[in-house]
């Protein structure tokens with residue numbers, strides 16, 4: 192057993208932290224989020240070229256780095272702390288994990304920054320269930336035809352490609368579709384955390400044979416588990432900043448002639464925030480280190496993690512706002528932006544209720 | 558003691574329903590039913606107030622001689638419940654619920670004659686200027702200065718978080734007229750015409766992207782001493798009197814019950830985690846049940862509090878207790894709404910509701926995706942974090958109760 196980061200991982204973290212502080216500080220990041228496109232091409236190129244982290248999970252043969260899940264956890268936590276709005280999770284985690292050797296060109300495209308992926312899995316009729324119900328893939332003479340609709344597809348407006356879940360008969364499958372393909376339409380909107388998303392309709396979208404990326408429910412469950420685990424890692428960065436900012440603020444802010452951090456009720460609140468963060472961190476470690484385990488063990492670790500992370504996001508987020516007083520209800524302070532991201536993370540890839548049920552079902556079966 | 562409505566009260570309910578059914582236009586109804594925060598849009602609130610004014614129902618809690626309705630406790634409760642259920646917007650609280658009682662309790666006859674009718678008619682739209690950069694929870698430390706100059710006071714300073722100051726033409730302020738041994742002394746309660754030279758209002762943008770609160774800069778603003786409520790230097794007495802109204806004046810339970818009814822309705826129209834309707838999910842049904850149980854207890858507590866006897870062993874703790882419990886449940890209900898919204902709770906779509914001020918974040922125009930309830934849910938969730946901060950934070954309320962309990 193070993194819970195120590197390697198020197199390489201520490202260097203990766205420091206390099207990334209420094210790079211983001213220089214190139215994507217809070218005001219830059221917020222301006223990007225509110226720009227017409229909602230993302231920064233130059234930052235994206237920097238993640239690919241200067242840092243090379245877009246290809247972190249891609250094999251070296253596909254111009255990637257061949258990193259592992261723990262490396263990715265380190266990266267995701269830093270991106271969370273920086274509140275990055277670009278589709279890194281969708282592209283470098285989900286995309287890179289979805290593609291195998293048959294899609295080496297796409298893996299290379301991820302590493303070079305040419306691909307930006309959106310993961311179109313959720314449907315109006317499935318709530319948090321991951322497998323497709325109303326999106327259908329039909330065999331054609333030249334490939335596949337896709338019909339259906341997906342809701343709140345994050346990063347869709349800025350994506351070059353979609354990974355779309357669809358049913359082939361009763362079998363769930365995953366397809367790669369160009370964002371501009373004929374038959375795709377988007378209703379785009381911002382999300383409360385300053386990102387972009389869209390409801391996406393697929394109307395007789397024709398894709399070639401090679402667009403079929405994976406078949407079977409387990410492939411999609413695994414992909415979603417990887418995404419959820421890495422979202423949990425991101426949440427750690429988000430929560431760490433909220434806690435640090437709250438501690439700094441309460442030491443600075445004076446009322447009744449003393450720093451408000453001297454009030455015991457606030458001290459205990461911050462202690463509880465800290466405890467929640469430490470336990471969430473532990474749950475994330477277990478989930479990330481279980482991603483290669485057999486499916487039930489992996490799924491239980493990931494769902495357990497999401498329950499813990501959702502609760503921690505809520506507790507830390509709400510109390511960070513509360514302890515900032517009126518300042519916590521303005522757009523001026525960073526903590527309110529982190530709070531909104533934490534709120535989205537709570538339910539992204541399944542609410543705490545959904546994951547608790549899944550955990551219980553898996554535990555009964557085990 | 559009797560927990561059931563009397564025949565007269567049931568008849569009154571019918572009268573209220575008929576009035577609301579008759580007078581509420583679709584536009585007004587939408588402005589109350591689809592609010593993105595606890596605040597109504599000032600335009601709609603004023604339009605509705607004009608209708609209420611005609612009927613004489615603007616200020617049910619005021620004494621009859623000043624324009625109150627003379628309703629019983631039960632009638633006031635019925636009115637509040639029916640109003641919210643019908644989707645009527647609330648009348649802006651800063652005038653009728655806050656400044657009004659201060660003037661009635663401590664104002665001069667001239668002030669009563671001039672301000673109260675205009676407050677009722679909506680000609681004057683009020684804002685509150687208490688908080689400052691360095692003075693929030695510790696309000697008594699406020700620094701905004703007022704110097705005497707003949708028949709006037711000259712006011713210079715800065716106020717923060719003033720709700721709807723950008724829409725208001727009058728404001729009630731706490732200013733410092735003297736620095737004495739205790740910070741509570743030397744504070745003056747002052748009514749300021751917001752169109753006076755030297756008053757500048759700068760918008761504050763909330764985490765939901767809305768401009769509802771504002772900063773107010775006062776630069777040598779000349780205000781007649783006739784606008785002082787109570788005596789110069791005795792403003793803390795007036796402010797304390799008014800704070801009780803701000804904290805305990807409105808009952809929370811009627812609105813919370815309507816909220817729960819709405820969530821239940823919505824949850825029976827959307828899919829849950831167990832394959833059926835959300836309302837049939839065990840976890841969700843439990844959460845709704847718990848909220849109902851909490852609201853039922855609060856409801857009777859509020860009745861007890863409003864009736865003369867005063868509730869509990871520490872009656873002075875009641876407004877604080879109501880404020881804590883009411884806002885905690887309000888916030889809980891926004892969590893349930895957000896949960897019911899599912900994935901659509903991530904979308905930022907203020908256009909699906911009615912904002913109480915200009916929206917500053919980029920957003921779509923008319924069309925929105927998903928059900929309207931879901932689109933509004935994240936706005937309410939984010940906005941309502943303020944409920945445990947404004948009107949005295951919930952930590953401060955607990956401090957107050959602890960003191961009253963002799964701890």
Ligand SMILES: Cc1cc2nc3c(=O)[nH]c(=O)nc-3n(C[C@H](O)[C@H](O)[C@H](O)COP(=O)(O)OP(=O)(O)OC[C@H]3O[C@@H](n4cnc5c(N)ncnc54)[C@H](O)[C@@H]3O)c2cc1C
Nearest residue numbers: 513514516517685687688693694718719720943947950952
């Ligand atoms: C939406 C909104 C609307 C508002 N509208 C108005 C308005 O119209 N007019 C107006 O004048 N003001 C208004 N306010 C301001 C409001 O009254 C203040 O925000 C509030 O009093 C808290 O003060 P503060 O923001 O300075 O926080 P602080 O007093 O700095 O408090 C920060 C944190 O410290 C805690 N704290 C402070 N002292 C203690 C203590 N002794 N023990 C334990 N904990 C403590 C607080 O509970 C809070 O969690 C509004 C605020 C909001 C958010």
